Each structure stands twice: as structure tokens, then as C-alpha cells.
Amino acid sequence: MHRYASLKSFGFRSLGLQIHAKLAVCVPELHCSYEMPMLRPISVFVCACAVACTTTQETAPARNPEAILQFGPTLNRRNQLRTEWSKVEASDREYCETRVGECEVQVSDTRADLALNYSNPICKAKSNSDEEAICVAENLLKVGDPTPALKYFKADIWCLEKLQGCVARHQRQEADDSRLAQIAQRRREIESSPQGMLWHARVAATSEKVKYVRATLPPDAEGECRQVSDNSDCESTIEHLDAEFDSELSRPPAEYSIKKASKLYEQLTKTAASCYEPELKCLSKSVAKYGETSESRRWLERNFDLLERRQQLIEKAGERAAEPCIESAVASHQADIVQSYRAYVREPVLYFRTRLHRSFGALHKSEIDCLGTPPAPPAVHSGRAPPIVIDGDS
DSSP states (O other): OOHHHHHHHHHHHHHHHHHHHHHHHHHHTTOOOOOOOOOHHHHHHHHHHHHHHHHHHHOOOOOHHHHHHHHHHHHHHHHHHHHHHHOOOOOHHHHHHHHHHHHHHHHHHHHHHHHHHOOHHHTTTTTSHHHOOOOOOOOHOOOOHHHHHHHHHHHHHEEEEHHHHHHHHHHHHHHHHHHHHHHHHHHHHHHTHHHHHHHHHHHHHHHHHHHHHHHOOOOOGTTTTTHHHOOOHHHHHHHHHHHHHHHHHOTTTTTTOHHHHHHHHHHHHHHHHHHHHHHHHHHHHHHHGGOOOHHHHHHHHHHHHHHHHHHHHHHHHHHHHHHHHHHHHHHHHHHHHHHHHHHHHSSOSSSHHHHHHHHHHHHHHHHHHHHHHHOOOOOOOSOOOOOOOOOOOO
């Protein structure tokens, strides 16, 4: 019995020592005697010191403070992008999801890993996988390390920014396409108007006159008036006027003026036609050296008139629709023109030069007659009508 009392007393004293040691850690100023006769004073003192210890000890630091700081801004950015994405037109969403939407698969895999490794019954009861992921993220934030949740949020941000970038590019492309289509439509309206076709025909007819005169010259006259045709200033002026015309065509509907655009087009075509005039005048003077006289010149002028009429009909019909008439006339008259040209080259005198003009006149008249007749449905052609091939060396 005495031995039992001694052990019991020893046990109490050991408990007192342990309490004292723990309190000494909390309150270093504490100096308790190991030979306390009574436990009750010790208990009271322990309680007082325990309260003091719990109120003064610092809170344990979070395991990942940096992740906690990033959590709020990252989640807000992700939610902002989600809201913006939900407002995107369905057609734009579908367009971009089919092109860059593979990133959504990666985001889905990251969300699945987050739920698999960190979810709980409460989070699993959420209505969808994204709400479950948010629930898991909030729990991770509470325990001090939301790093796995940040991985999911950042992956979602990356994908959403990629999709939004695709939408922005797609919308810009559609706007550009719409603007270009509007410009083309306005241009067609002006060019296909009766006056617009006459303006353009004037340019084409002047160019065709130059080609026609050159086609009637002998091979050794190839270099005639070439220096006049090289006019860089004229080309730059045309480019400037064409840019100004396009600028007017591209104006917003409220600012666009078809009257102003038509004036610019008239100025553009008039300038383009005038660029051929110096070469045409030079060639018209040069032909006198190659057998041209007043009699043959009348045929030259007649062909000029026929070319103007032909170009007006081509403008009205459209180049593609006019191709069958041009091809048919060339096929019918090419042999006669080649024969007349060879005779003229052998002996460049009035008779043969007049004959050559008449052969070309027959060609031009045939083209006009065909173009002036209501055409049949046009066949499919791969390109322009073949030129008349004249072998001058023969």
C-alpha cells in the first residue's frame, strides 16, 4: 500500500514536471518548484498559463503564400473571360472551336485531374464539373495551397484567350471581306452604267488603235515610237487616281457619294486614254514612211471608228460574253489578213496597204455584226481570243 502511494505520488510529480516544462516553453519567466505539495495550485496555474500561451502564440504560416495571393486575381480573370466567351455569337464560337478548340480538351483533362485528386462528397454533388472545380479550389485555398486549382484556372485562361484571339481575327477578316465586296459592288455600279461603259470603252479603243497601227507596219518598223510609249509619269498618275477612286468607293455608307465616285472614274479613264495618245499620234505620222497616203488613211480612220464601236459593244456584253464573237471573226478573217500583210511587206505600196486596211476592216465589221446580234448562251472559254498571227518574214 505504501509502495502504491509512493508510485502514485511519483506519477503526480512527473505530471507536474511535464506541465512545468511545457509552460516554460510558453512562458520562459515561469519558475515553478518541482516539489509542489499540492496539485490543485498547479492545475490553476497551468490553466492560466495555457490561456496566455494560446493567446500570444503566432498563427502557423500558410504553406504557399504566393499561390494564395495569385488565387483571387487569377479566378477573376478566368471568370471575366468566361463571361466574354458566353456573349460571342454562336457562328463565331463554332468557327473558332473547329480551328483552335483543341485547347478545350487540355483544359478538360486538367479539370478532371483536379477533381480526381482533391474533390470531396460535397464538391461532387455540384451540378456540373466546373462548379465542382470551383468548390475544390475554395477548399484548397482554405488549407493554404491552391496551386492545383491555379493550374486549372491558368489553363482555362490560356485557352479562352486563344479562342478570343481567333474570334477577333475572324471578325476582322469578315469586316474586310464585307468592305471589299462593297467596294466591288460600287465599282460595278459605276463601270456598268451607260456612261461608265463609254468611259472605259474609250480607254480600250485607244489602246486597240495603237495595236492595230503597229499590226499594219512592216517588221523593220518594230521600234517606231517606242520611246513615246514608255511614260512612267503617266503610270504614276493613273495609280494615284485609281487609289483616290478606291478610297471614295471604300467610304462608309453615310459618307459615300456615287456622284463623286463617278467623277473620279471619268477622270481616271480620261487620263488612261490620254496616256496612249502620244504614241498613237507618233505612229499616225510614222505610217507615211511605209506607204500610207490620203486614200489608205481613209481606211485607217474607218478602222479606228470600227474599233470604237466594237469596244462599246464589248463593254455592253462583257468581255467573257464577247469572246465567242471575237474568236469566230478571227478564225474567219485571219487567212485573208495574213495574205494581205505578206503582199504588203513584199511591196509596201498604196495598193497593198489599202488592201491590208480593208482586210482588217472586214474583221472588225464581222466582230461588230456578231456583237450586235443577241448572243446565244456563251460557251466556257479558258482565255482571251487568240491574236492574229502574221509572219512578216515570209
